[in-house]
Amino acid sequence: PVPPGVPLPEGWPEGGVYVCEEDDRCADVAKKFGCDLDRLVTGNKATYPSLNKTFPLRAGTQLRLPDPRGDRPQPEWHPHVLSLVRKLIDNRYAWPFLEKVDWRALGLTDYPWVVTRPMDLGTVERKLVDGLYREAEEVAGDVRLTFQNAKAFNKPDDQVHANAATLLTMFDKQWASLNLPTSTSVAASSGASQSKGAKGSSVIKKKPMFNKVVTVSDVGQLGGNARFYFVLHYIPDMHWTHLAPMRQEGVFPPAFKNGNANPHAGRPRWKLVPEGAAAELDVSAERCTIVRSVTVNKTQDADKEAWDVLWEEDEAAAERAAAAAAASAAKKKPKKPDVLTPPPPPPQPSFDPNAWRVDLEKIVRKLCRHERAWPFTEPVDPVALGLPDYFDIVKEPMDLGTCLSRV
Secondary structure (H helix, E strand, C coil): CCCCCCCCCCCCCHHHEEECCCCECHHHHHHHHCCCHHHHHHHHCCCCCCCCCCCCECCCCEEECCCHHHCCCCCCCHHHHHHHHHHHHHCCCCHHHCCCCCHHHHCCCCHHHHCCCCCCHHHHHHHHHCCCCCCHHHHHHHHHHHHHHHHHHCCCCCHHHHHHHHHHHHHHHHHHHHCCCCCHHHHHHHHHHHHHHHHCCCCCCCCCCCCCEEEECCHHHHCCCCCCEEEEEEECCCCEEEEEEEEEEEECCCECCCCCECCCCCCEEEEECCECCECCEEEEHHHEEEECEEECCCCCCHHHCCEEECCHHHHHHHHHHHHHHHHHHHHCCCCCCCCCCCCCCCCCCCCCCCHHHHHHHHHHHHHHCCCCCHHHCCCCCHHHHCCCCHHHHCCCCCCHHHHHHHC
């Protein structure tokens, strides 16, 4: 925050917006008005994505100047961490992570349900330059969150998932090489959690809450009045839940539609309250107590599902129903598999071991009849032809006539 009464530098433009002259550079502008160069560049990159410290600007370019009165000294780790983040930004694999995902423009309607805490490297850089991080670990957390979000939303065989995995590994290695000291707050919280864990009392064990039926403590204070709620969404790192109220709709019938006996027959049938008919709740998971329940007709649409909620006073009856169902299943004789007559074996093709000789004889005879085959139809007579060195060169004489006779 800017202390009250502190004046701006002399010549400060009205509204903090400077209109550049031809070939002005950010470095010159920052020096002229005494403001932080990194904050100047980062603060205007949303308008001019290619902006850098020494890039010559055109006349009329409008730069929003960071207020120099709010500048404060940065911690020792700041330049090292900022340099590491900018190396990530300059990496050739970082293009999907430089700015926020515009899921509306991309038609990714399920993105906000999967990624509950969006983050990108551009935001990390701006927060670093503006001095919004108190500890270096906060920066590392946001960088890792950027890549973890991408891995969570994109399939493993997707290029964005692969890029995120590569950059996350690279970041972790380079972060470890910085050898940054552990912050006091992190060390204190770590020590406190370890001491509590040793006593075994104050540590909160966070159970997974996905698709659970729960009760909510002091639900009336939250504007709810349902006895049971169903966890529609659960954010593990925030330990936060989004709950839909449930209501009883009669009891389960004695048999399913396929005629099989229903072990939950006569028990209360709980379903979700139709959307808009009652208030859904957003509460901390600490207020929720998981209730043992059974999904009787499980479907992809939670609005069509029905639950048998096994509350404490009903557990004995539920056990009796389960025992009766087990006894009924034991009495059923297993269905005999249909006896299939194996098909007759396919007829084996007849095979003549000498059939190849007939084909080969045809080929050799055709060669012998060729107009250019006359030198090869009979054995060579070296004596008659006056070739005394013939057998010195041809160690294994052969001719087509001999081949034909052997076939």
